[in-house]
Amino acid sequence: MNTNKEALQVSALCNGTVIDHIPADKLFEVVNILDIPSMTTNVTIGYNLKSRKLGTKGLIKVADKFFTDEEVNRISLVAPNVVLNTIRDYQVVEKREVKMPEKITGIVKCPNPKCVTNNEPMTTIFEVASKENGTIKCHYCEKETSIEKITLL
């Protein structure tokens, strides 16, 4: 394991956020959740990087961007063990773990085809049903669904 090389990758950022320990197969979902395609600052995306914990992982570096808790917690839907490093002046000043949000607005599609959210132009809302079982509940049709089975809008 070449930690120096990795440290170099991370510290190459002056100010911004490094999102680390993203399972490689979830990387592009995380990219979409954070709406990275619409960003105008310098973004580096690492794919299939070697990881001791995960085998391969993804990593996203975003210059001059500091995410709110709400933005960050959305990531938990696809990658619950992601770590966010806030970088200021080349130093990691904060490490944050993502938490499952109590309320999820507008990113998850309801799996129930008879749900009003799949038939009207409107925003989906989910509430956490059980943190232990990893289930969320549609605010509208009241059906519960497992986080592992969700699809994103």
Add this chain to the structure above:
Amino acid sequence: MKNKSLVSINDLSREKILSLLETAGKFEENPNRRLLEGKVIGSLFFEPSTRTRLSFETAANRLGARVIGFSDAATSSASKGETLKDTIMMVSNYADLIVMRHHLEGAARYASEISPCPVINAGDGANQHPSQTMLDLYSILKTQGTLENLHIHLVGDLKYGRTVHSLLFAMRHFNPTFHFISPEELHMPEEYRVFCRKNNIPFTETTEFNESIIANADILYMTRVQRERFSDLMEYEKVKNCYRLTNAMLAGSKPNLRILHPLPRINEIAYDVDDNPKAYYFQQAQNGLYVREALICDVLGIEVE
């Protein structure tokens, strides 16, 4: 503050349920109270349901309100592709209250969030039908004198039966014991058994339906076993007559037992049960009127003396 809509029975506290049932009792004493003189109620049945619509519209009329609306989506602008939102916004310009039934689940919740006037859910697909649950509770209270500590036997389709699921949720406040009686294919979904365990509600489960199984019942809640619910029609033929109540089966039942059914029935209650004083399903349907009068007044914030 957001208006007081009634979307889901799960939104009602124990106190709220009891106070609504008390108001319904006042309407049973006197259903004709012109408390809604000058009010207009929008009755929007995007999906037809004659039984529920007539009950709500009778309630509105007995309260002195006027009713506008439609009785199926084919006669509404929804058939021209108008969104639910646009229909709700249009009707809320005219009405003081919207009563709606829709085939999409969550439609009433959504309507209640966008509508400036309150909304009563008269059924949203397989999801909620709170006025049905309230009339079930009213019927139980009225026939048993209490909602507490009852043995409630649910029979038939426990998998898709919306009414039994809502009843289960609503009864959590009243320390019930449930008995689930259904064919294997239509047994109570896991989430409701989890719900019972979490709320310390004791329950038994069986596929047998006979005289001894119902001997300790206070309430026997019958439902339809519908052919279209079965993937295997052989299975349906095998079970369709197993969950049929006959008068002979009631010989050893408790004196206070009452039989409920959301209606319409097909063959799950034999006609010879109708004359048994324990049969309560027709009065149960009638109770819907008093309960709906109470619900309408409640969402409009009208006191009933």
